[in-house]
Amino acid sequence: MSTQETLFDASELTVSMGPQHPSTHGVLQVKLKLDGERVIDAQCVIGYLHRGVEKLGENQTYGQFLPTLDRTDYIAAVSNCLGFCEAVEKLLGVTAPPRAQYIRVILTELNRISSHLLWLGTHALDIGAMTVFLYAFREREEILKIFENYSGARLTTHMFRIGGTQYELYDGFQDQVRAFVKDFPKKVAEYETLLTENRIWINRTRGVGVISAKDAVDMGLTGPPLRASGVQWDLRKAKPYAAYADFEFDIPVGEHGDTYDRYMVRMEEMRQSARIVAQAVEKIPDGPLMAKMSKIIKPPVGDIYHSIEAPKGELGYYIVSDGSTQAYRARVRPPSFVNLQSLRKMVIGHMVADVVAVIGTLDIVLGEIDR
Amino acid sequence: MEFAINYVVAPLIKIVIILAILPLLVAALTLFERKVIAFMQVRLGPMRVGPWGLLQPIADPIKLLLKEDIIPERADRWIFVTAPIITLIPAFIVFAVIPFGPSINVFGTPVNLYVTDLNIGVLYVLSVSSVGVLGIILAGWASNSKYPLLGALRSAAQMVSYEVALGFSIMGVLMMAGTLSLVEIVEAQRNAGWWFVFLQPLGFILFFICGVAETNRAPFDLPEAESELVAGFHTEYSGFRFSLFFLAEYAAMIVISSMAVTLFWGGWLRPFPNVEALAFLDVVPPIVWFAAKVVVFLYCYLWFRASWPRYRYDQLMKIGWRYLLPLAIANVIVTAVLVIVFGEPQ
């Protein structure tokens, strides 16, 4: 009977949301203190999915670590792969040949679209619009088919290798990508029909989880959440990597830093990604796929930090090499981990229903947070 | 003898028929829901049990009935057990007054296609159906768990607010019909020559919005919002008891749809009941007209669920009190003035 007393006598209600909850996107646990339906405190409990990826990185060769990295942010495995490959390449002092660079850009951008589609679907589902989820997955399926055809896997793709890419393009790759890119803006317009102007969507997202540009920078938010707060910063422009300098695209920024702006930023990003892919697929240069380098990867002694704009934000790799085939220290700077920190700031004062909206809008992946 | 037949035997038979058919209807409705939503979502829905999954509504209840009945250790046992029943019974007994059609002849005796024609039918429906929420509140409380409690409290607040607006939205119809009996309201629509929806469009829209909210369906499905409260008030329920809630919810959907049809869409009447040119439509029996209209509304329920996000609790309250209630009252006032000026539409 003691539980009953705590339920009704205390002015606060402590609800443990997760780790088994439909909308904590995995195994996130948020300990909510509620006053009625209003949140007065929120503490994240993470680590349920900890697999010691960084430790594994110290015990595997650089090449072997790549498939493991696919399992950190498994929604955007291609980005993880690209980031690590480029970091090691930088340390080695090699550059992937242009053909590989272009293929990398195409696949990474497709991956960004697929990651955003998954975000869109789950985010909309959290807010109750279940149909968007299935429409988004339909388009995501098309991208996964391209991945499967190219690399042989759909999700944990192990797409690139250090020094370039492993696989030659398959026949019909360009046509398949072209067809997708051509069709995709129409599909985005459909999602927007269901959400963007929908009054319920607007009510549920505008003014929810607001974070100012100053706070966003202080909390280290990156990716769409940062841009939605009005900071026009994208690593693809700020520090271009791969072949991004060759393409024209815009960086969408929001103004209010609320859930709605983050939604709009990601929607626009998907269009821009499609634009990049459309440009890149038309001018894939000929040439080798792998840079000339030793089969056994032994970077020189030293350390390197390299980061890329993953769909969720700045994905960085800090590698310390002791000159052997294994990294001395392989640190992943996970965007979701850092972004999730702002959850507390965003939800306090809002209602329970907004907590799921904010968790959704941060676009977290627990595989990456817990590593 | 005649008294016995009219007031005991005939109603009993009808009650038994309704009690037998209603669960089947609900089962069919679940399949309908899954199929409709699936097709809207470019899926196929259940396909395995029977051709095109047609036997799914039979498989589901069997599964639910065979499941273990779990009562949480800390739950308030008796209330926990009674709550689903409290929810279910009102949802069923409301059907007593809903007229599915006019009298038909069975072996020469006229049989009314309703259990009874209460002269306060509308009031009866409103009051009885609002008892159902008690079960939800009790279920949330008795579970002694946090998500159900939140769901129950949401449900209580939602019911209280929307009950008022729902009542007011019907008032226009009642003034035009001049009666509270559902059968007479349908007859009044025949006399008026118009379904009341054409005379009371705002009233109808308000009624249906409130009805959706009353039945806890999307976009107002807050008491069981699965992405927020896991499953709301029935989180701790399983198997058979869960299926009772399920039954009650879907029965309530049928009630609201039937009420909408009866009050606004001419019940069992064909379109434009007084226009002779459309008399060929009478080939279709009245009960089919009724059923078809109800299905349309049920379809709308599912359609909304497939298309829209979910409101937040405070927004729901705001809509109820700030928009729906004033609009409903305005509707009543305007209707009252018009009825006084032009007289009842006869």
Place this chain on the structure above:
Amino acid sequence: MKVRRPELNLLKKIFLVDLIKGLLLTFSYQRPSANYTEQYPKQRPKISERFRGAPRLNNDPVTGETLCIACNLCALACPEHCIEVGWERDAAGKKVLTTYTFDLSRCMFCGLCEDACPTPCLELTQEFELSLYGRRDMKLDRQKLEEGIQPLVYTK
């Protein structure tokens, strides 16, 4: 570029234009041609050529002898150490494959072993239905690997 932040005007608001637009979209998708479902066990999906599924050791199609030269590169390449190659020297001093163990329960299908294999011997096939009844079954020996995992035929 700034993202849009559309405001509904009053007229659109009163006539529920935004909501109706959504309804029409979902309604239009009910057409059967828009359907995307694959009836999986009955309808087999098309697996791409490069798919990385169950492993197989290929034999020479002519002689029927194994193509494996027991170089152990696959075992070295495997991040999960799930391959073990056993060999012995024959009379000529050449390495000959004796046993080959592949622990499928630890495999993450990254394809590094396939990349490492200098002969067309080790291949990750397109077979993806790999559920088995016990962990012990997942340790594939040479014989099983040479036969390849056979798909179960779905009967219904």
Place this chain on the structure above:
Amino acid sequence: MAEEKDNPNAQKPTPPPKPAGAVPPPPPKPAAPAAPPKPKGPVPEPWSHPLVDAINEKFGAELVKAYTFIGQNQIEVKKARIGDIMRFLRDNSIIPFDYLVDETAVHWPKDEEFEIVYILYSFKKNERLRVKTRTKEWEAVESVVSVWGTADWLEREVYDMFGVQYANHPNLKRILLPEDWVGFPLRKDYNIRLQDVDWVRKHLGIDSGQKYYVGEARHEAGDYITPTD
């Protein structure tokens, strides 16, 4: 800014004297990370910048060295006044580093030291900087949570994984591992092979799904245990 773009080509290890990575690897040398860099590969170059001068002026002996490695600027400082240095780096007008990208650590067991690495970024100047400081296991580093809010979880993670103590941290608890975890996994002396089997068995009542080897030598033993079947 220019760093990231130009350098990979510019700083390619010059092949002639010792073919860097093009030959099969020579027998593994004892890797001594702190030792002076071998002739092959890129070497750190001194970095001179108004910012370095400013730090030098303000903190003097606190600054150990400032250098550029593969185009990436780094400074090494002593940890005594790390909070002040960080606040200065954030607030200075030359390159205001307003964003803490990452904070992590590297364990150097030979020196019994942890190297704390702060990766900073300046939105205004589009510049990155790595700040490194060294600490011992039993010495606390000043927390930078008051400088950048990001540091909260990052420092908790460093504590969790390395056991580095932070002074003035608002909530220094384990973040990814359970509270009662023994040991700090990312230390070099933490054996990955023996990791969590006991913990899993005790808390979850199951055997870890991972096969673990008898001792370290897998191939010699030729056998391993698969806990359950």
